[in-house]
Amino acid sequence: MLARREQPQAAAMVKLEVGLPGFDLDMFNPVQNIRPSSKNKRRFSDEQIKSLEFMFENDSRPESQIKQQLANELGLQPRQIAIWFQNRRARSKSKQIERDYNILKENYDALASSYESLKRENQSLRIQLEKLKTQNEKEQGNKTCESNRSGNSGDCESQNTSDMLDTNEKITFLFEGHDHMLSTENKSKNVENTDGDRVVLEMMEGTDGSLTSSEKWCSFESNCFLDESSCSSNWWEYW
Amino acid sequence: MLARREQPQAAAMVKLEVGLPGFDLDMFNPVQNIRPSSKNKRRFSDEQIKSLEFMFENDSRPESQIKQQLANELGLQPRQIAIWFQNRRARSKSKQIERDYNILKENYDALASSYESLKRENQSLRIQLEKLKTQNEKEQGNKTCESNRSGNSGDCESQNTSDMLDTNEKITFLFEGHDHMLSTENKSKNVENTDGDRVVLEMMEGTDGSLTSSEKWCSFESNCFLDESSCSSNWWEYW
DNA sequence: TTATAATGTAATTCG
DNA sequence: CGAATTACATTATT
DSSP: OOOOSOTHHHHHHHHHHHTOSOOOOOOOOSSOOOOSSSSOOSSOOHHHHHHHHHHHHHOSSOOHHHHHHHHHHHTOOHHHHHHHHHHHHHHHHHHHHHHHHHHHHHHHHHHHHHHHHHHHHHHHHHHHHHHHHHHHHHHHHHHOOOOOOOOSSSSSSOOTTSSSOOHHHHSTTOOSSOOSOSSOOOOSSSOOOSOSSSOOOSSOOSOOOOOOOSSSSSSOOOOOOSTTSSOOSOGGGGO | OOOOOOTHHHHHHHHHHOOOTTSSHHHHSOTTOSSOSOOOSSOOOHHHHHHHHHHHHHOSSOOHHHHHHHHHHHTOOHHHHHHHHHHHHHHHHHHHHHHHHHHHHHHHHHHHHHHHHHHHHHHHHHHHHHHHHHHHHHHHHHHOOOOOOOOSSSSSSOOTTSSSOOHHHHSTTOOSSOOSOSSOOOOSSSOOOSOSSSOOOSSOOSOOOOOOOSSSSSOOOOOOOSTTSSOOSOGGGGO
């Protein structure tokens, strides 16, 4: 079966004897491969690439038979076809990761912007509430209407304890860990430091690089401000 | 079974290039391997890698002199050293992108969570405001105190028009484009489809893959709710 | 066992 | 040099 080992060896050996440093063998080219640009072996011709790309779009993981056919059509070894598809898939994947990063980044920024707006709005609401509260209390003080009842159907009673927070006590210390980022600028370029597996921290000369130290982030997370209040009626279902 | 794998290259190369000690022993020697022969054609020895990695940590782009010295020490050609560093930098970079993605993802999720919480809080505040307003109006109706003045220092006057929104009119249609995501699950694995440059959409057999279609996102963005209101005193500076 | 997907690595070419 | 390629190797899976 499989008559392995393509002829390239011969070429490689020759090359080695000549004294070239690469012990790679591939340069060999049975058929055409007239590269438009230069005297290059390696590197498939534009036409070959075009066909391969076309096939890849249709099926990134073709059957052996199709690969064989492609090999015949393009004058390449079946092995080369197989390898090309493998590499192409790997390339596709890493490209995809980069694109995902950019998309996610965009959405992060948008969300952060919305978050900030919402925060401001929240602050506005809080201030309004504060004022209304004060105003209410003043009015109640002026009226001195029957000041001790616990029902919730009266005219001048405080209805604001049935299914919501106690505005005066719980609301003023909400935002605490939400105020960073928004200017993070995780530029996905110019990285290069902090190698793959081990975490390099001490020996880096400040070459910018590694953006997120993963500590400036993630300091917010727990803002469960509703959990211990008397909110039991799921008012947010209204929305 | 065919005796495949030839590493004559390796042998030839070693003989040709140098004969420096320490190098290539594992090229000939099936050092404690499950697979006896057919070992590395390329692939530097663990020791070489170790030295290279160590140097890389210190400086990912060393001077020619240092590279030369490394070449001597490791029994490699200066060219090989240079290439190794180049490849190493490229690897480092793509690794970094992946890590950045994961970090960004985490932070996105955290921010989305915070955003949801904030939104709920906002809703709560809005409801409270509503109730207080109603209550206020009722009380004002009951009191029928001097009901037409525009100063802002009275007892039962409405103070809420000086530097804030008109609560009853502007507040109820705020959240409109903020209600998606939060369950996006951009799993950064298993991508592989949608090739690098062209966007493949029709011919994909549903192999999951490409996560964000970039359209489900980005539908929110403009929630400038404060711009046309009479807010001119930058109350958010208090925070 | 073979085949192959997935991942990593050495080397080459081009800009 | 960096980016993209090509070929090969290794490991895991089936």
